[in-house]
Amino acid sequence: xxxxxxxxxxxxxxxxxxxxxxxxxxxxxxxxxxxxxxxxxxxxxxxxxxxxxxxxxxxxxxxxxxxxxxxxxxxxxxxxxxxxxxxxxxxxxxxxxxxxxxxxxxxxxxxxxxxxxxxxxxxxxxxxxxxxxxxxxxxxxxxxxxxxxxxxxxxxxxxxxxxxxxxxxxxxxxxxxxxxxxxxxxxxxxxxxxxxxxxxxxxxxxxxxxxxxxxxxxxxxxxxxxxxxxxxxxxxxxxxxxxxxxxxxxxxxxxxxxxxxxxxxxxxxxxxxxxxxxxxxxxxxxxxxxxxxxxxxxxxxxxxxxxxxxxxxxxxxxxxxxxxxxxxxxxxxxxxxxxxxxxxxxxxxxxxxxxxxxxxxxxxxxxxxxxxxxxxxxxxxxxxxxxxxxxxxxxxxxxxxxxxxxxxxxxxxxxxxxxxxxxxxxxxxxxxxxxxxx
Amino acid sequence: xxxxxxxxxxxxxxxxxxxxxxxxxxxxxxxxxxxxxxxxxxxxxxxxxxxxxxxxxxxxxxxxxxxxxxxxxxxxxxxxxxxxxxxxxxxxxxxxxxxxxxxxxxxxxxxxxxxxxxxxxxxxxxxxxxxxxxxxxxxxxxxxxxxxxxxxxxxxxxxxxxxxxxxxxxxxxxxxxxxxxxxxxxxxxxxxxxxxxxxxxxxxxxxxxxxxxxxxxxxxxxxxxxxxxxxxxxxxxxxxxxxxxxxxxxxxxxxxxxxxxxxxxxxxxxxxxxxxxxxxxxxxxxxxx
Numbered sequence: 001x002x003x004x005x006x007x008x009x010x011x012x013x014x015x016x017x018x019x020x021x022x023x024x025x026x027x028x029x030x031x032x033x034x035x036x037x038x039x040x041x042x043x044x045x046x047x048x049x050x051x052x053x054x055x056x057x058x059x060x061x062x063x064x065x066x067x068x069x070x071x072x073x074x075x076x077x078x079x080x081x082x083x084x085x086x087x088x089x090x091x092x093x094x095x096x097x098x099x100x101x102x103x104x105x106x107x108x109x110x111x112x113x114x115x116x117x118x119x120x121x122x123x124x125x126x127x128x129x130x131x132x133x134x135x136x137x138x139x140x141x142x143x144x145x146x147x148x149x150x151x152x153x154x155x156x157x158x159x160x161x162x163x164x165x166x167x168x169x170x171x172x173x174x175x176x177x178x179x180x181x182x183x184x185x186x187x188x189x190x191x192x193x194x195x196x197x198x199x200x201x202x203x204x205x206x207x208x209x210x211x212x213x214x215x216x217x218x219x220x221x222x223x224x225x226x227x228x229x230x231x232x233x234x235x236x237x238x239x240x241x242x243x244x245x246x247x248x249x250x251x252x253x254x255x256x257x258x259x260x261x262x263x264x265x266x267x268x269x270x271x272x273x274x275x276x277x278x279x280x281x282x283x284x285x286x287x288x289x290x291x292x293x294x295x296x297x298x299x300x301x302x303x304x305x306x307x308x309x310x311x312x313x314x315x316x317x318x319x320x321x322x323x324x325x326x327x328x329x330x331x332x333x334x335x336x337x338x339x340x341x342x343x344x345x346x347x348x349x350x351x352x353x354x355x356x357x358x359x360x361x362x363x364x365x366x367x368x369x370x371x372x373x374x375x376x377x378x379x380x381x382x383x384x385x386x387x388x389x390x391x392x393x394x395x396x397x398x399x400x401x402x403x404x405x406x407x408x409x410x411x412x413x414x415x416x417x418x419x420x421x422x423x424x425x426x427x428x429x430x431x432x433x434x435x436x437x438x
Numbered sequence: 439x440x441x442x443x444x445x446x447x448x449x450x451x452x453x454x455x456x457x458x459x460x461x462x463x464x465x466x467x468x469x470x471x472x473x474x475x476x477x478x479x480x481x482x483x484x485x486x487x488x489x490x491x492x493x494x495x496x497x498x499x500x501x502x503x504x505x506x507x508x509x510x511x512x513x514x515x516x517x518x519x520x521x522x523x524x525x526x527x528x529x530x531x532x533x534x535x536x537x538x539x540x541x542x543x544x545x546x547x548x549x550x551x552x553x554x555x556x557x558x559x560x561x562x563x564x565x566x567x568x569x570x571x572x573x574x575x576x577x578x579x580x581x582x583x584x585x586x587x588x589x590x591x592x593x594x595x596x597x598x599x600x601x602x603x604x605x606x607x608x609x610x611x612x613x614x615x616x617x618x619x620x621x622x623x624x625x626x627x628x629x630x631x632x633x634x635x636x637x638x639x640x641x642x643x644x645x646x647x648x649x650x651x652x653x654x655x656x657x658x659x660x661x662x663x664x665x666x667x668x669x670x671x672x673x674x675x676x677x678x679x680x681x682x683x684x685x686x687x688x689x690x691x692x693x694x695x696x697x698x699x700x701x702x703x704x705x706x707x708x709x710x711x712x713x714x715x716x717x718x719x720x721x722x723x724x725x726x727x
Contacts, residue, residue: 037551039546039550039551040550040551040552041551041552082551083650193697194697218693218694219693219694220693220694220696221693221694221695221696221697222696222697223696223697223699223700225650225654226697227644227645227646227651227654228450228453228644228645230446230449230570230571230572230575231442231446231450231685231686231689231690231696232689232693232696233570234442234446234569234570234690235442235689235690235693237570238439238442251553251646251648254553254555254646255645255646258555259572262561262562262563262572263563263570263572264563264570265570275553280552280553283554283555284552284553284554284555284646285555286555286557286558
């Protein structure tokens with residue numbers, strides 16, 4: 001009896017050890033964790049993009065891993081990172097320990113992604129960040145490569161490039177105001193939510209705008225969650241600003257656009273307004289967000305590469321909305337991760353890092369090539385610029401998000417003009433025309 | 439700039455006053471610190487959003503439905519959650535915090551975290567002394583005056599109003615005089631939450647409808663009622679306009695510090711409390727005699 005009991009215990013221990021310690025044994029799926037704030041648009045974008053990639057890859061027979069076809073399986077993890085960074089780290093821990101995923105895509109808020117990044121690195125899992133823009137995420141890679149080499153930025157390009165692109169948009173719009181309204185001296189009101197990521201952008205804006213031949217009319221820093229900005233708008237109107245340079249990633253972008261539209265403030269808005277990148281913006285502003293210009297990644301009908309429209313059209317058909325940049329989990333899986341696995345013939349993270357960091361791939365938003373820093377160290381940072389990723393400038397025009405930039409844009413005086421297919425002309429709001437037309 | 443500050447102060451002040459009046463009423467009458475007050479305001483905003491956009495209700499009908507539903511929810515809450523623990527003020531405080539979070543999570547499940555909006559009852563704006571003011575903001579200002587007027591008439595000239603005033607002055611004596619103190623408290627709760635519903639109806643078009651929309655107004659409402667003196671409707675009104683003025687001054691005098699407007703308003707509250715611990719018009723309760 002004693003022997004039988006011992007045998008049963010030994011068998012149970014063996015089964016347990018096999019189940020816990022050798023998860024890849026007999027494995028025929030690749031598990032990818034998709035982490036993001038799933039109750040919000042950003043998280044839904046993460047999930048939808050990943051689902052589309054999974055469906056396409058599995059429908060084509062799966063991923064060829066050293067001669068063996070493996071299907072992709074997604075695991076959803078709600079990071080709840082808008083409300084609680086601890087929830088985000090717990091969700092990442094669960095992906096690592098309970099679900100034992102092979103790779104992770106997603107993340108949105110820099111504060112949360114920094115913490116999630118540490119966990120993924122500890123478990124040596126490749127993590128494609130598809131939301132946070134802070135350069136620190138990739139500086140860590142260069143500074144401590146052995147620890148952070150498993151992190152790659154998937155979207156968007158970092159905040160230094162975001163602000164550079166926004167300045168191009170500001171110059172573009174100011175040029176149109178100057179020529180069409182004959183305004184010799186453009187005054188710009190800088191309105192940035194009070195958030196860490198926006199602070200260096202405000203400093204940069206104050207320094208750069210006068211160099212563009214424009215005048216800074218003032219700086220306003222509302223709370224990121226302000227719901228009433230009528231006082232700020234009154235003050236901006238009093239300042240005589242012709243352009244409002246917005247730096248918003250939070251909900252304040254909605255009341256600011258809505259109330260400015262309702263009050264017919266005689267100044268055009270250009271810059272970053274993350275809320276205006278979503279289809280729901282029109283409804284959320286009750287249509288008062290008309291003529292708002294923002295940096296964006298996708299717009300219906302605008303083609304950045306030959307892959308853009310097939311992706312955007314299919315996404316719209318499948319999910320009923322235009323993808324936002326968090327849906328670039330699609331590109332991360334479809335164009336970065338899977339080709340790397342097939343090239344390397346393995347799921348081994350270390351071997352895949354060596355492939356991904358040097359591969360150049362075309363995606364719906366442009367060509368992805370990972371940068372090195374000035375000392376030649378790997379950054380795993382997205383390359384910005386003509387031929388790589390540029391982003392879009394979009395403007396809300398009568399309920400539609402229209403692509404308006406790049407429109408005959410030149411990176412340098414001798415460089416060729418760049419205009420994406422599907423780009424339309426920028427429109428000045430009629431009440432601004434009325435206010436300034438001589 | 440002076441006109442900007444004056445008009446913005448009046449508009450901001452009326453917004454805070456709308457919220458604070460209902461909160462002060464239930465505290466003054468029943469000593470219930472209903473932290474879920476602004477969560478009821480959030481529920482009313484969602485009711486209006488749902489009935490107008492999904493069911494196609496006329497906005498006026500939607501407001502009517504929202505106020506009734508939220509008032510009923512308030513009565514049910516009182517009966518099931520607050521009444522059994524009413525004598526323990528700390529327990530009531532914690533229970534209403536839990537209720538507010540529960541309501542937030544329910545809305546999150548039903549409507550997700552997406553930002554929604556409702557159309558204004560009166561679209562457009564007026565220009566008063568060079569300052570652009572939404573008609574909806576003017577409606578809020580008028581609503582405060584109307585609500586205050588109706589409250590005054592109700593409290594002064596109805597039997598229930600008399601009972602509420604008597605209970606507010608001294609619960610024990612009111613009980614001894616044959617008034618059903620518990621029932622009065624429940625009705626006061628219904629009226630208070632109904633006012634939160636009206637506030638939701640008036641303010642929702644000026645705000646974003648989302649599950650956390652109750653957080654910031656809660657902080658400002660508490661600041662208003664504490665500054666005005668807990669339980670004093672008159673005090674709440676004065677305090678609302680003081681804090682509204684403080685916010686307007688910050689935005690116009692320190693544009694780059696506009697995000698500090700809430701912090702400055704709360705600092706003023708703390709300063710006043712240091713000088714007058716009971717607030718501007720603190721109500722003296724029977725326990726304090």
